[in-house]
Amino acid sequence: MxxxxxxxxxxxxxxxxxxxxxxxxxxxxxxxxxxxxxxxxxxxxxxxxxxxxxxxxxxxxxxxxxxxxxxxxxxxxxxxxxxxxxxxxxxxxxxxxxxxxxxxxxxxxxxxxxxxxCALVAALSAAGLPTDRFTFQGFLPAKGAGRRGRLELLAAREETLVFYESPHRIRDTLTDLATVLGERRLVLARELTKTFETFLDGSAAELLIRMEVDPDQVRGEFVVMVAGAPPREEDEAAVVEGEALMAALLAEGVGVKQVAAVASRVLGGAKKVWYARAQALKDMSV
The missing domain is CATH 3.40.1010.10 (Tetrapyrrole methylase, N-terminal domain)
Structure with a gap:
């Protein structure tokens, strides 16, 4: 032993x-x-x-x-x-x-x-989608309403989304992905490490058409990888509020690092972003 x-x-x-x-x-x-x-x-x-x-x-x-x-x-x-x-x-x-x-x-x-x-890791390594952050959701719900509901919950996530799917549900899943996520880029990996290993790249609607043209592309177990949502635009009102808060703190002699920490805690967002803004405000006041 x-x-x-x-x-x-x-x-x-x-x-x-x-x-x-x-x-x-x-x-x-x-x-x-x-x-x-x-x-x-x-x-x-x-x-x-x-x-x-x-x-x-x-x-x-x-x-x-x-x-x-x-x-x-x-x-x-x-x-x-x-x-x-x-x-x-x-x-x-x-x-x-x-x-x-x-x-x-x-x-x-x-x-x-x-x-x-591990199928999800093997698929991600060759898909050409961001891998610094991803969310693995296993198999989506089998029924359409549950599947669409899950996708709606994930729609705003900015990291790559990864699912497993079976051949008899892949078309329904692609249809729901097209409905909920629109033209977002997808990569499908099928038959990983086997003779007919294939990576399909495109929108959900495009991949559905490819499967209609070539029914062989429906065979095998799938890893479905979806590009994350685009970064959300900053709330201009929050930026203005944050800069006003930081300017007031800087005027009281609070250090740039502490000012950034307060802005991040109160208004959300990355501390390093607020730090750069606080430093710029300080430089302008000199």
Missing amino acids: SNGNVASLYVVATPIGNLEDLSSRAARLLGEVAVIAAEDTRHTGRLLRHLGLSVPMLSLHEHNEAARVEQLDARLVAGESVALVSDAGTPLISDPGFVLVRELRARGRRIVPVPGA
Whole structure:
């Protein structure tokens, strides 16, 4: 057993398509654990056969996860390590495992991440959309009203929006994206790391037309990435109010840094922006 012979739950990322993406560490640990908790044992069985491994498995999915906690905890208490895998990618990321990890961590058990493939990260890395900030929303609601409601809540967010979507709902989701977000730029990633990996770029309406022309573009699981909303224009009244406040504080001898902090706290906005304005006001008064 690895890592100082301490029984551990290894949260193991598995390939999202290309089997060469499995790390050597992940392959080794899958062969060392006493049991593998798999979202679908048939799917994981194919991976194990590819690796030439024969390891006991048990299913762990959304319908039985809570019931598996005691069984797997007993294994850890007995000194046996366990691997947790999903069908593809990193467990817990829109896949089962959260309940198990939460409960075992609360009991003081050792949880070890074994990083690897993750569809949303792989998609973002090649999409050409801003990645300094993004919001991952998993799967949008299946029904139209719920989906549009969620999109309306996110419409003003300025960071890149990321969703997962299935092939049988992708057209409906694109229709709702066009309705709620208009002409905003989208990138769809499908069949990641597989033979027919494809990135589609355009507005939601444009991508719907491409799918009508080429029905093959509806196949596979999707990562949907949407450009964030444009930055909101500054409220001129707030700027005027802020400058008046800062001018009064500067006249009382308050330092520029403190003035900017007060303006940011009272009126909102970035402290560095108010600092630049306060400095400009001070310079003009000299």
